Amino acid sequence: MKKTEITETLQITLLGRKYKTTLTEKYKNRKIWKKPDPQEIYSIIPCTVSAIYVSENSGISKGEKILEFEAMKMKNILTSPFAGTVKKICVNEGEKIAKGVLMLIIENGEKDEEPTTSTSPDLIG
Amino acid sequence: MSLLNRKISELAERKARAEQGGGEKAIAKQIAMGKLPARERISQLLDKGSFFEYDLFIEHDARGFGLDGKDLAGDGVVIGTGSINGKPVAIFAQDFTVAGGSLGSMHARKITKIMDYALKMRMPLIGINDSGGARIQEGVNSLAGYGEIFYRNTIASGVIPQLSVILGPCAGGAVYSPALTDFVFVVDKISKMFITGPEVIKSVLGEEIDMESLGGARVHSEITGNAHFFAKSETECFEQIKSLLDYIPSHNDCKQTVSCMSNNSPGPRKSFKIDKIVPVDPTKPYDVRDVIKAVTDESKFFEVQQMWAANIVVGFGRINGTSVGFVANQPLVLAGVLDCDSSDKAARFIRFCDAFNIPLVTFEDLPGYLPGVDQEHAGVIRHGAKLLYAFSEATVPKVTIILRKAYGGGYIAMNSRHLRADFVFAWPLAEIAVMGPEGAANIIFKKEIMESENPDATRKAKVEEYKQKFANPYVAASKGYIDAVIDPVDTRKYIINALEVSKEKFIKVPDKKHGIPPF
Structure with a gap:
């Protein structure tokens, strides 16, 4: 099982057989999967950050309000998915951000129960 | 031996x-x-x-x-x-x-x-x-x-x-x-x-x-x-x-499903004060599951696919002892928008309920379909159509309650009268319009706003004018698109009556081998 060539076409040798395939644009532009880090909080929708309730290096408890963002005619509240410390805030109040932008990093204080996959933080009002 | x-x-x-x-x-x-x-x-x-x-x-x-x-x-x-x-x-x-x-x-x-x-x-x-x-x-x-x-x-x-x-x-x-x-x-x-x-x-x-x-x-x-x-x-x-x-019933010939575990059907728990759940300010989110629990027997709600596409809530509850399927926009997540996944999720649930004679109750509060390149490229047209198809196709009793926002395509998709809801009720807070007041005012009064000496003030005045004229349930009520504007505390009463009178509902659809839903 080894890859012999990656150009416009891809040739794969699998169980002694050669397979040749043409690469589509969609394939080439695909997002490579990366193990999500639950400590990095990304925006899940294009929005305007209307208020930030925490500051860097401050402690935070589970369910505590982190920030408010306006999207789709709604003032959504982002709450902390776990207890920890706010390591970095990457957005400013009033800033318009796209989807998938890193908003902040929270160091997880509850090491034992780290989710194994990406979970969107709860949005509660 | x-x-x-x-x-x-x-x-x-x-x-x-x-x-x-x-x-x-x-x-x-x-x-x-x-x-x-x-x-x-x-x-x-x-x-x-x-x-x-x-x-x-x-x-x-x-x-x-x-x-x-x-x-x-x-x-x-x-x-x-x-x-x-x-x-x-x-x-x-x-x-x-x-x-x-x-x-x-x-x-x-x-x-x-x-x-x-x-x-x-x-x-x-x-x-x-x-x-x-x-x-x-x-x-x-x-x-x-x-x-x-x-x-x-x-x-x-x-x-x-x-x-x-x-x-x-x-x-x-x-x-x-x-x-x-x-x-x-x-x-x-x-x-x-x-x-x-x-x-x-x-x-x-x-x-x-x-x-x-x-x-x-x-x-x-x-x-x-x-x-x-x-x-x-x-x-x-x-x-x-x-x-x-x-x-759920044992098969599709069961007319209705009554619980084997509990036969009594007391009303919802007193702790769910239905008139206090939904904020008057349309930009404030809330948990729509509380509205569901405020109308079901014993305030019980059995949610399906709780974690996926959480911007729409689907699941089962009982009203006066009989199973009912609930479909509700969730303002708590992504403002309750419809997108590819939430349309998919709701459509499948609706088709299950319809196949097994479980009446549908819809709670509506949504700003519309989610805009964005990723949604369009993911085929939101095709996925969104599933919801329209499922609601239109369903012949079980269908009741819709518009809680707050009902804008544009979302209004039509969420079991509107036009897709043959049997009963559509609206709370006094409801805003039934082709789009939100801000967007609508900016388009309708574009010229007046641009030519005004103080465009911002004019815009505000026009938004307010639009809100007064259209962002309410009475325009839709005047056309008969909704059957009644109701006091939120009467919601359970209206649902019980609607389900009661539609027990013998009969719909004849044209003969066909089967439909071709957009899946």
């Missing part, structure tokens, strides 16, 4: 041997993996003493690759009938301790036999999946077995409820049986579902991913939407199955 006694003790011996499955060592290994043995699963799930097993003495008929003469107890699957809270069910459970629960032709024949029973006797089918996949030694016979199962899943769809319980690996072609069934149950760290595993992905694409991140219980409950119920343990999973079965 008389001949009869000898025969009876021989039977007992044979039974004991077959019921041992893969033997003590294999069972210990199964338990070490955090999994229960197949028969233990059945006995925990079914009513005590209700299980009758069939085809215990089935033997495989494979002749090659070392299988000749090899004893595989029950060919790796346990089948039978039993009951859950007195309701008859058909069940099969793959036994991982016997040849890894691999599916050979006789194994498949046992499964298809119990499927045929379930369909003929019209009772729910429960499949417990715990299998390494096709029995490679049996070659195409094994594939034929899968095909026979898939075909029956499809034919039984909409006739009897089919539940798939993933309690181990379920990979490759095998995943398509659960995918064809109505509800899929998964358990954290035990369930694994994928078409191609991490090794193939690595060798072909060079991407590295672990099994849990690829197809674990959490992934299917949060990201893919393949699973409907997530549990932390097998025991919790069995409780979920029991609850679900209490909300």
Whole structure:
């Protein structure tokens, strides 16, 4: 099982057989999967950050309000998915951000129960 | 010992041997993996003493690759009938301790036999999946077995409820049986579902991913939407199955579903003050599940696909003792917008309810469909259309309550009068309009705003004017698109009456082989 060539076409040798395939644009532009880090909080929708309730290096408890963002005619509240410390805030109040932008990093204080996959933080009002 | 006694003790011996499955060592290994043995699963799930097993003495008929003469107890699957809270069910459970629960032709024949029973006797089918996949030694016979199962899943769809319980690996072609069934149950760290595993992905694409991140219980409950119920343990999973079965009928000829577990139907708990849940300010979110709990018997709501596409809430509750399916926009998540996944989720749920004569109650509060390149490129047109199709097609009693926002395409899609809702009610807070006041005012009064000396003030004044004139329920009420504007505290009363008067609802649709929904 080894890859012999990656150009416009891809040739794969699998169980002694050669397979040749043409690469589509969609394939080439695909997002490579990366193990999500639950400590990095990304925006899940294009929005305007209307208020930030925490500051860097401050402690935070589970369910505590982190920030408010306006999207789709709604003032959504982002709450902390776990207890920890706010390591970095990457957005400013009033800033318009796209989807998938890193908003902040929270160091997880509850090491034992780290989710194994990406979970969107709860949005509660 | 008389001949009869000898025969009876021989039977007992044979039974004991077959019921041992893969033997003590294999069972210990199964338990070490955090999994229960197949028969233990059945006995925990079914009513005590209700299980009758069939085809215990089935033997495989494979002749090659070392299988000749090899004893595989029950060919790796346990089948039978039993009951859950007195309701008859058909069940099969793959036994991982016997040849890894691999599916050979006789194994498949046992499964298809119990499927045929379930369909003929019209009772729910429960499949417990715990299998390494096709029995490679049996070659195409094994594939034929899968095909026979898939075909029956499809034919039984909409006739009897089919539940798939993933309690181990379920990979490759095998995943398509659960995918064809109505509800899929998964358990954290035990369930694994994928078409191609991490090794193939690595060798072909060079991407590295672990099994849990690829197809674990959490992934299917949060990201893919393949699973409907997530549990932390097998025991919790069995409780979920029991609850679900209490909300759904045994087959599609049941006119209505009444609980086997509780027969009284007291009103909702006093703690849910329905008129206090929804904020007047349309930009403030709230949990729509509280509105549902404020109208259901005992404030109970059994949610389906809780973690996936959480911007729409679907699930079962009871109104005056009878099962009802709820579909509700969730302002708490993504402002309650409709997008590809939420349309998909709701459409499938609606079709289940319609197939099994469960009335639908819709709570509406949404700003519309989610804009964005990723949504458009993901085919939101096609996915969104599923929701319109499902609501239009459903002939069960359909009631809609507009809580707050009902804008544009979202208004039409959420079981509007135009898609043949039987009753549409609106709360006084409702804003039924083609779009939000800001957007609408900017378009309608564009010229006036631009030519004004103080555009901002004019814009504000025009937005307010639009709000006064159109962002209310009375324009729609004046056209008869909604039947009544109601006081929120009367919501349960209106739903009870609407369901009561539509009990004998009859709709004649044009003859056709079947529709062609946009899936």
